[in-house]
Amino acid sequence: MSLRLDTGDAGFAKAFDALVDDRRESDAGVSRDVAAIIADVRARGDLALAELTAKFDRFDLDAQGWSIGLQECAAAYAALEPGLREALDLAAARIRAFHASQKPEDKDSIDATGARLGSRWSAVEAAGVYVPGGRAAYPSSVLMNAIPAKVAGVDRLVMVTPTPGGSVNPLVLAAAHIAGVDEIWRVGGAQAVAALAYGTGRIQPVDVITGPGNAWVAEAKRQLYGVVGIDMVAGPSEIVVVADAQNDPALIAADLLSQAEHDPTSQSILFTDDTGFADAVAAAVEAHLPTLATQATARESWATYGAIITVRDLDEAMPLVNRLAAEHLELAVDDPDALFAKVRHAGSVFLGRMTPEAIGDYVAGPNHVLPTGRRARFASGLSVLDFMKRTSFLQLNEGALDAIGPAAVALAGAEGLPAHALSVALRLDR
Amino acid sequence: MSLRLDTGDAGFAKAFDALVDDRRESDAGVSRDVAAIIADVRARGDLALAELTAKFDRFDLDAQGWSIGLQECAAAYAALEPGLREALDLAAARIRAFHASQKPEDKDSIDATGARLGSRWSAVEAAGVYVPGGRAAYPSSVLMNAIPAKVAGVDRLVMVTPTPGGSVNPLVLAAAHIAGVDEIWRVGGAQAVAALAYGTGRIQPVDVITGPGNAWVAEAKRQLYGVVGIDMVAGPSEIVVVADAQNDPALIAADLLSQAEHDPTSQSILFTDDTGFADAVAAAVEAHLPTLATQATARESWATYGAIITVRDLDEAMPLVNRLAAEHLELAVDDPDALFAKVRHAGSVFLGRMTPEAIGDYVAGPNHVLPTGRRARFASGLSVLDFMKRTSFLQLNEGALDAIGPAAVALAGAEGLPAHALSVALRLDR
Structure with a gap:
């Protein structure tokens, strides 16, 4: 059973503070191991990569192949079930269009003194995208990381992905084909991030590294920040839903579970102004759970980190929503703009009753790589700007x-x- | 004597590779000490801050005062020598105007399916600016960090600066007054950065921390990246000058020395197509040096890291310039746009013979906080965007x-x- 709070409770302020301060991110204590791996790859290059890949992925790079060819990706795309291929193509087209609209404009003007001032944007030459192996290998994640890089104008887009025991996910290869990835290397973990940052004999270095990964990958990116550019440090996924009683509880329950099923440390929080609706959503969550193949994960997340908070009216929820600065925020009401005007901190906002967050994960167009763990206070979702830089000039x-x-x-x-x-x-x- | 290379030399490629790969940034080995300080401030707050400030700055916060009042800044401004006050005011006005032009536009549109898509920018609520104490306390640096934050719309702008033995720099206080800093705390080092990131009893936390500092400050920012937003990791300053023989060697020599005087690890590199001009600049450097109060620093930097590279023609220089991806690039020729079109990586570019880099350090308008150490390959100078974040939305x-x-x-x-x-x-x- 998830947490239940009401803003009228005597202990509400303290309980909500605890919810905001709750760090779901473990200090995994991998810092020293990651530093050693980075130093090893930097010093010994391919030799270190091969040894670490044999050890962690049970994969012999020299014997079984270092890279995956682009023709293999094209074949994976061609072999897709047609409905899935069309879905990936639609997602890619919409992601491409949205990110194309983000491209920044150059400036070049002359002021009253006669001084010419301006700024010019250009793409980085090479970018690396990390793609996890195994369960969390999502083709949507390949599209969301790789397409903005290509739209930005990156010349050389390098994918790294571990292939434990040799296994590859054909959906990931198909997505790499659609997104225009230029190279794919069968390496993962901190060693892959180090290889991208410093280069090895086989792998040329890149300028920016993005993409999700486990605690080792995240720590490697953090340690190499400054040697290369990286996207924001990422933590477990989260959703905040603000909903009135005019919603179907089954829909809102599904929205909450769509984050809960990602990971046991994911977080789903509902704000509503109606206690009866709160009860109905809680019941609908329980009703959905047994129907989900991801039940175990979703149940653990909901029980541990889920919360339903009742408020006097939805306006009262908004300062609390801003304190949570959630990755995803749904405003499931008839007039979402009135509430949206009060949102200062959120990664991405889903307006109205017909906009489930999952649409944004796949096909809407905006990026699904978003700031987590209250980082929407200062960070933005992935965009073409992550693959570009600005040169100012003066004459x-x-x-x-x-x-x-x-x-x-x-x-x-x-x-x-x-x-x-x-x-x-x-x-x-x- | 600085390094002399010619692209026609047999060993040029190797020598230039060494120049590009030369890391002037020391691994100062402060990582563990900084981690301990951060943990201490996070756990013990003001008590830790007071102890560390007594130890490192010989300053008793409780007895001598934790903060500097805004009225003290206003008084410092009022007491400025009029010429200097006008210079600071001019600089502030131009920096404000340039950064106001950077403010990004929101987007809100409806596509062919009827989906509403957009993005909305907002400022972070609170930002912290680190200002070094002692010799490197530059009022221009206060303006360059604080004004973009205020232009972005930051509500609460907090300055931290160590005041060793109680000393404060009135120019820094005057600049804080002009820039609109809201709070000033007499703390420095890694402990000040930790206080800004996590907050203490007295100091409320901020969302973004910028500003230059020593190796401890830089390492603290690096370690706290993700807890807060930070500006790019900064290293020693550098300039690359591309100049033909039509320039006055004395001017180009002064430009080279204006970086060399910053620090013994700063770097100044000249590309020219004329060996006689190269000799004349080298001689002019030697002639200027004894006239400079910063002679010792400038001489050490020039001797250790300075270089003059002769090329067959200036076009040949441009791929080399891009490999260096310098913080500052001067194109001292009659038609700088032709060369500028070939620049892909540079922090800031100074076009023509009448645009010395030092103008950009103070009064031109563009930011002087720029990517160093080849980071212009993927990073940009400080801007209003460092104090803002983007929320995407969908309906x-x-x-x-x-x-x-x-x-x-x-x-x-x-x-x-x-x-x-x-x-x-x-x-x-x-």
Whole structure:
């Protein structure tokens, strides 16, 4: 049974604080092991990669092959059941269109002094996408990571994925084909992230690494932040649903379970203004659970981290929603814009009764890689910007230099940097 | 004497590789100490802060005061020498205008299926700016970090700065006044970064931390990345100058020295197509050096990391320039746009003969916090975006759900996530 709170309860503030502060992310204590793996791959390259892959994935890279060919991906795509192929194609087309609209504009203008100022965006040359092996190998995740990179203009898109015992997921290969991945290497774990960051004999280094992974992969990305760019540190998935009593409890229950089934540490929270509806959703969750192949995971998540919070009215929920700064937020009401105007922190928002969060996981277009663990307070979902960088530029003519140069000389002098002052003063004295 | 290379030399490729790979950033080995300080501040809050500040800064927070009042900043501003006050005001106005032009636009549109899609930007609630004490306490750095935060719309802007032995830099306080800093705490080092990230009894936590610092500060930010947002990991400053023989060697020499004087590990590199000009710049560097109060630092940097590279023509320099991906790049030629079109990786570019890099450090408008150590391959200078985040949103009507919902059901089924499929299928069966 999940947590039940009411904002009118005497102990509500304290109980809600505990909910907000609850860290579902374990300090896995892998930091030292990951540092050793990174150092090993950096020093010994392919040799270290082969040894670590034999050890962790029971896979002999030299004997069984280091990479997966693009023709194998094309074949996996061609062999897809037609309905699934169309679904992946539709998802890819919509993701591509949404991310194309994110491409930033260059700026180039001249101000009143005659100074030309601007900024120019360009793509990174190479990006790496980590794709987990086994159960969590999701083709949707390949599309969500790889398509923004290609839309950004990345020249070389490298996928790494462990193939434990040699197994590959044909859906993942098909998605790599659709997304335009350029290389695929059969490596995983912290060693794969290290290989992408520093390069090895076989694998050329990349500039940015994205994609989900286990605690070792996440820690490797964290440790290599600065050597390469990475996407935001990711934790367990979460959803907050704000719903009035006009909703069908069975639908809202399914929405809550769609996060709970991801992982035992996932979190689903419902805010509603109607106690009877709260009871009905709780009952609907119990009714759905036995029908799900993911029952064990979903039940554990819901029992451990799930919560239903009753509020006097839905406006009262909104400051609480902002404190949770959830990855996913559903506003299942007739006029979602009124509530949405009060949302300051959320990864992605699903408006109205006909917008289940799962649509956003697959086919809507916006990215499903979103900030978790209250990081929506400062972080954004994955976008083309993660694969691009901005170069600012400046051009002065003599008039502009005369207008603003003396101030630079004064400030450089005050900061005790005489060569800075000299480089401007010599030009003023022309 | 700095390094001299010519692209025609037999050993050029190898020597240039070494220049590119040369890591001027020391692994300072402070990682464990910083982790201990962070854990201490997180556990003991103000008590730990007071002890660490007494130890490292010889400053008694409880007896001498934890914070610097805003009225003290206003007084420092009022007491500025008028020329300096005008220079700071001009710099602030130009920085504010440039960063205001960076504010991203929200998107909200409806596609062919009737699906509403968009994204909305918002500022983080609180940001922290680290300002070093002592020699490297630069008012320009306060402006460059604080103004973008305020332009972004940050509600609460917190400055932390160590005041060793009680000393404060009035220029820094004046800059804090101009920039609109809301709180100033007399703490520094890894302990100040930890206090900003986790909060203490006195200091409320922030969402993003930016600003330069020593190896301990940089490591603390790196370790706390994910708990808060941070700006890019920063290393020693650097400049690459591409100049033909039509330049005055004394000007180009001053430009090279304006980076060299920052730190013994700073780097200045000149590309030119004229050996005589190369010799003249080298001689001008030697002539300038004895005139500079920063001579010792500049001489050590130039001797250790400086380089002059002669090329057959300036176009030949451009792929080499891109490999260096420098923080600052000057294109000192008559037609800089032709060369600029070939620049893919650079933090900030200074076009033409009248645009010394130092102008950009102070008064031009673009940010002087820029990616170093080849990170311009994947990172950008500080901007309003570092203090904002994007929330994507989606709203389906029944028609849009019918159009794209079945594909989501198919993909959820293929990924083994039945509650995802259920949440969509129940709405399709309405």
